Amino acid sequence: MYGQGIWKGLKVTLTRFLQTYWEDLGWLLRGRKRYYSPEGIAHRSGKDNNGIFTVQYPEEDLPIPEEFRYVPFLVYDEKEDGGKDVRCTSCGICAKVCPPQCIWIVRTSDPETGRPVPVPTEFYIDADVCMNCGFCAEYCPFDAIIMDHDYEIASYERNLMNMEKLLKPASYYKSIRPQNYAFQEEARNAKEAAKAAKADADNEAH
């Protein structure tokens, strides 16, 4: 019969329309919050969702997965006296693997001997050029540059990030990427322990 296909399709839209209310009602009766709650957001982006999908940004935020990557930042370890121990040694690998070449590093050299000092004088990331590929963080041998989770960086000016803007503490790194952080700390500690063991062995030998 002509028109049957149209009805078949309309049944789909009607079902989905009713399901939206049915699901909202269900959550309401069970006294749970489907909107503006982490539980509700998780449900709305899960496999069982049959109702409204929309997440009301900026009132609600989607949870960011750990591996999410945005414009990178530089990590510093907090010293006990409150100073900053910048992990970067200005080795330049990140600048070399940067596909759009948006990392510019000024290496420090000792004013007396002229030899390089393993800390950058300046570190620029042209965030408007950055393509968020994550190579810098992936190939950094010192875990000194990490991809950030902060994606709200819109501004009226050009986003040129210098050291001041780029440096963030290791505790922040731990808060956004707990698994990666733990994994890397473990590797670093193992390395340090091996180094110490070797130093001890050398001392004993002398």
Added chain:
Amino acid sequence: MTTPVSETKLEPLGERLAARFPGAVGADTRPGYSGWVVEAARLIEFATFVRDELGYDLLSSLTAVDYLPEGRMEVVYHAYKTTGGPALVFKVQVPRVDPVEVPSVISIWPGVDFQEREAWDLFGIKFIGHPDLRRILMWEGFEGHPMRKDWKEAFYEEEVKPFKSRWPDGNHVYAEQKNPYGDNIMFKPGFDPEKWTPTDPEELLYASLKNYQAESKDGIKTDQVLVNLGPQHPSTHGVFRVVVMLDGETIVRLKPVMGYLHRNHEKIGERNTFLLNMPYTDRLDYFNSMSNNWGYSMAVEKLMGIQVAERAEYIRVIMAELSRIQNHLVLIGTLLSDLGAFFTPALYAFEERELILDVFAATAGSRMMCNYHRFGGVVRDIPAEALQKIKDLSFERLPRKIEEFDRLLTENEILVSRCKGVGVLSGEDAVAYSMVGPMLRASGVPYDVRRADPYGIYERFEFDVAVRYNGDLMDRYLIRIDEMRQSVRILQQAIKQIPAGPIVSVKPQYQVRVPAGEAYGRVEGPKGELGFYVISTGKPTPWRYHVRAPSFINLTALEKMCEGEKIADFVAILGAIDIVLGETDR
């Protein structure tokens, strides 16, 4: 790799060719190269032989290479049989002295139309016998041929990356300060953009349309109308423009105009080191960065001669199939939107796509620009929760939702009457025009690279090559639904079989050693065969990096499909090809 592709017939192909073309065809003996070198004068004869007697009916890719140090230009052809099997690669070498001339094979494979125009545009190779050899990606006023090795851009910095200015004393300079407005493009000598009026290029375009003469049936001479569609129009899915010649409402001729999003991806690729190209491939067809990554890494892995880690093979399949599903969802959604089912199907489609993109974000770190593959594997393992989500999707949600999608509009009488018999392309025409992917399969040719020339581990999975026989809009819509069902089947098997183990077979390095040679990696992308032709000279950067873009080449048959159709159907016919301008314009 040096041994040429041999025939499985009684006499090997080499002897057959030597007997048939004495002295004119020889094996390509350069180390790392394969295929045949054909004398330019006998190209047409050879091409006819290849198509008619050897049966390589699908000329998939045509591209050029500039061997500047040897003073030579080379045109490379990749021909396939639609019954499956590896490629027959043949090359024509000509001296690098202007005018560089090669006979056009358009009379044998009409599908080379745009590819020859592209080679003319970017390399300055004149294809003798091409009826409409205009620039295609650059504009007509442009000076020079940018893919030639001696051509340099206005803001040229260095031949290859990394640029030395960045380290160790990289005092930042804004890019726009290095090429201020007015100095950042090059023009012909004596060309002043302020005084220029757009006559020349448009004239050429319109002239190519006007050489058509319509016969009026009743003796009354009526004018034909030229209509410009795009480049700024939502129905063209990007900055795509067509000039249509209309007889009343009926399309008599049509010429696509593209290149508005051209950024010379291939030149960028030759400045980059091998690894640095990976994130750039994401930006070709930005819906399917997972498939794009795969094609490129496959080409480089072939050159490097390395295997892919077992677990990574499975992860690649899972990601590629998820990518295919979300691509087809978006395509169907927007196509139905173009056909007047305003936005309900599009938004239903985007819901499922959203769930798939969440998986990509949790695994690769980004929803669309995944940058996930590395040579020999992938960058990181799938997190446990993401794997669970993939399971939930492919066993529970997606099968249910695909059926719901099918119920929504497939039988809808209005849709059916708008789609049945519209934009028909026969199987023979589809092959001749080098159509690939769902477009080819909707015309009744069951050619799927995953089956015809298996790559990765697709041989291990049970799935059917979706095929439909009418070659009209309806079939192009239905085949996408068929393919999504098959993809779900593959996903279910891959998830059940995925082994534990390392995700990369070699030590991750940012500077890979790639031996000299050529390689062509091709995958069955959601839009069709996506190929990467890479030439290495043993240096850290590729000598040639070419993308065989399905949405660019599938447009060749647009005119054929639209002839005699109503202008109102044009939008749907274009929509069903599934083009992405990031890939078309490169």
